[in-house]
Amino acid sequence: MADEQELAEVQQRHWQDTYTAHPGMYGEAPSRPAVHAAAVFRAAGARDVLELGAGHGRDALFLAREGFTVQATDFSPAGLEQLRDAARSQGVDDRVTTAVHDVRDPLPLPDGSVDAVFAHMLLCMALSTKEIHALVGEVRRVLRPGGVFVYTVRHTGDAHYGAGTAHGDDIFEHGGFAVHFFPRALVDTLAAGWTLDEVHSFEEGELPRRLWRVTQTLPR
Known part of the structure; x- marks a missing residue:
């Protein structure tokens, strides 16, 4: 537990320093x-969207420009x-709210309060399998019946899987960033009790990173 907490704190400092140095x-x-x-x-008729791991906001701002109300x-x-x-500069500040939050903690939202949740490469950060399951449980809690969850993760077919510093639990650190690489079985277990609509393979960025885009829906 101490090692997990230390890794989490190191990664939080790393991201804070990175965003500060590279706006x-x-x-x-x-x-x-x-x-x-x-x-x-x-x-799906969604209006209220929660984005986890929004960073400096390129996706949250896009969703707001598309007319959604976004909690980032x-x-x-x-x-x-x-x-x-x-x-503010894009004129969508009336549709965007922000909250500093560590996804290892319960989400600061009431039950059934959002229509959709989006998370691009957040679930594959330096989270243990247990923490990932707890987070998806929280996503389920805050979604309304019929709500949609779209997330992306790097998977075990990625070139960085098995490279760099191993932290156990399929977590490897490379270039200062720790990543939990997903086996397909983890995607399937996280979708238990949901409708798993799609698992789409794609590539992004240099290397390139190899990811899955997962879409799953809560029953009504």
């Missing part, structure tokens, strides 16, 4: 998963400050 590091264009999520959420969380105050500044 807007991912640019303004939304990720491809966010564009997909917007279409899925709209088809991240454990980096620096990233969220950049998000709020951008929301």
Whole structure:
């Protein structure tokens, strides 16, 4: 437990320092998963969206521009400050709220309070399998019946899997960033009690990173 806590604290400092040193590091264009999520959420009739691990906000801002009301969380105050500044400059600050939050803790939202949840590469951060299961349980709690969860994770077919510093539990640290690489069995167990709509393989960025985009829906 002490090792997990130490790794979590190191990663939080690392992301805070990274966002501070590189404002807007991912640019303004939304990720491809966010564009997909917007279409899925709209088809499901969603209006209120929670984004986990929003960073400096390129996807949260895109969702707001698409007309959704967005609650954006991240454990980096620096990233969220950049998000709020951008929301004001883009004229969508009336549709975006932010909260500093570590996903190892319960989500600061009431039961059944959002229509959809989006998380791009948040579940594959330095979280243990137990913490990931607890987080998905929290996502289920805050979603309304029929709510949709779209998330992406790097998987065990990624070139960095097994490289760098091993922390156990399929977590490997490379270049200062620790990643929990998902086996397919973990995706399936996280979807227990949901409808697993899609597991889509895609690549992103340099290397390239190999990911799954997962879409699952709560029963009504």
